[in-house]
Amino acid sequence: MNLKPTIGMETHVELDTESKMFCSCKVVETDEPNISLCPTCLGLPGALPVPNKKAIEYIVMLSLGANCSITKEGMFHRKNYFYPDLPKNYQISQFDFPVGVEGSLEIVIEDSLHTVAIERVHMEEDTGKSIHLGSGRIDSATSTLLDFNRSGVPLVEVVTKPIISSAKMAVAYIEELRQLVIDLGISKGKLEKGNLRFDANISVAEEGSDELGVKVEIKNMNSLKSLEKAIDYEILRQTKMVQDKESIIQETRHWDENKQVTLSMRTKEGSADYRYFSDPDLPNMVINDEFIEISQNQIKETPEKKRKTLLDTGLSLSDSNYLDKGQRWLYELYLSTVKETGDCKSTFNFLTGELQGQMRKAEISELPQWLNSEKLASLINLFENNEVSFTSAKDILAKLLIEDIDPKSFASDNNLIQSSDNDEIKALVTSIINENQDIVERLENPEDKLVGYLVGQVMKSSKSKVNPGSVKEVLLKELFG
Ligand SMILES: [Zn+2]
Structure with missing residues (x-):
């Protein structure tokens, strides 16, 4: 039964x-x-x-x-x-x-x-x-x-x-x-x-x-x-x-x-x-x-209305519900930040993952007043456009939580901007290919694990100053045409 x-x-x-x-x-x-x-x-x-x-x-x-x-x-x-x-x-x-x-x-x-x-x-x-x-x-x-x-x-x-x-x-x-x-x-x-x-x-x-x-x-x-x-x-x-x-x-x-x-x-x-x-x-x-x-006129907000607003930014239902049930400041910060980044998923991930995580770790319950949506959006755009690595973005955020800095100027002052300059990347890739001929000969297809190894070698030789996505693209073009 x-x-x-x-x-x-x-x-x-x-x-x-x-x-x-x-x-x-x-x-x-x-x-x-x-x-x-x-x-x-x-x-x-x-x-x-x-x-x-x-x-x-x-x-x-x-x-x-x-x-x-x-x-x-x-x-x-x-x-x-x-x-x-x-x-x-x-x-x-x-x-x-x-x-x-x-x-x-x-x-x-x-x-x-x-x-x-x-x-x-x-x-x-x-x-x-x-x-x-x-x-x-x-x-x-x-x-x-x-x-x-x-x-x-x-x-x-x-x-x-x-x-x-x-x-x-x-x-x-x-x-x-x-x-x-x-x-x-x-x-x-x-x-x-x-x-x-x-x-x-x-x-x-x-x-x-x-x-x-x-x-x-x-x-x-x-x-x-x-x-x-x-x-x-x-x-x-x-x-x-x-x-x-x-x-x-x-x-x-x-x-x-x-x-x-x-x-x-x-x-x-x-x-x-x-x-x-x-x-x-x-x-x-x-x-x-x-x-x-x-x-009725006293009703300014309901969770159903908030959820609809969040869904309208492109978020999934479960992500919208997560923000709907969370703290008010995070809901508002998301809405104002996504307006500037135009990228709902990476804004949601960065705010609910990195930002909340770092705040918990540092035992900060309230955002410092300089850390507004413009600064966060500028930081999110930096790593979304591959101008800085995600690791650097995390470091910049940690700095932002204790000091009023401009993410972009901070990144360039501290040499964190990654190069997307194709000529530079091409030169690095060529020299890594020459140094690793034994590996290159063993490569069977673009999905080969060894491709990742070669990308890593290029990153290392550039001291992580180039963008890994662009490196992979150039490398695959060189190797497989
Ligand atoms: Zn009484």
């Missing part, structure tokens, strides 16, 4: 607003616990919530960025459950009228484009944080501390349809979503800080069958590595169970990074367990056309 996996992703995005979702407490990034609290985010009796307008603007931007339709008359619901870090005993969320519905995100896997259908984008608030002392896990902690700084921070949940078919695809989707919230400027998008946290719903079913298998939810991951490993592990675990005719239980599991397995947490709640009802403290949410337009 051939089994196919189906995955749906639920992602929580922490919005980068000044204040919390339903009170005016500041959103803080600190380890000092319980410094940004009020009766509302502590869930004290009688405290009333007031929605954060900026957060609503952000969720509309995200919904539009994910190509969703906007629900113009929505509302907030209470999702009831007990947990020590949820002081109200309910979380304000949205149930049947989410802000965004029926959207899609374009994702890139290697060199092909795929589409992930988005089911809904809804607004909610974050919980506080439980810190389990001793083991870090609730089941074996010696005691638990509560920090309510995060309680009430605006969260957006983005839910896909169950149509993702591999761990790789899930990772590409999260990368795209993360870039979207960064490009929209609505979240810092830092995975290590938990700005994006994701759950994966995974099931396996017989290939060709219309029905999905029993789904298992893996909760609360915030690294792409864990996501990929957890999904791969879970697909294998479920596949083996089905093949062994064991039944899969609908449950929530977590990824254990140390043991590299998923472990059962609890049997899965259905939405009925949360006893959703509309929040009587909050009015219905009306999002009118004017508000949508204001939000």
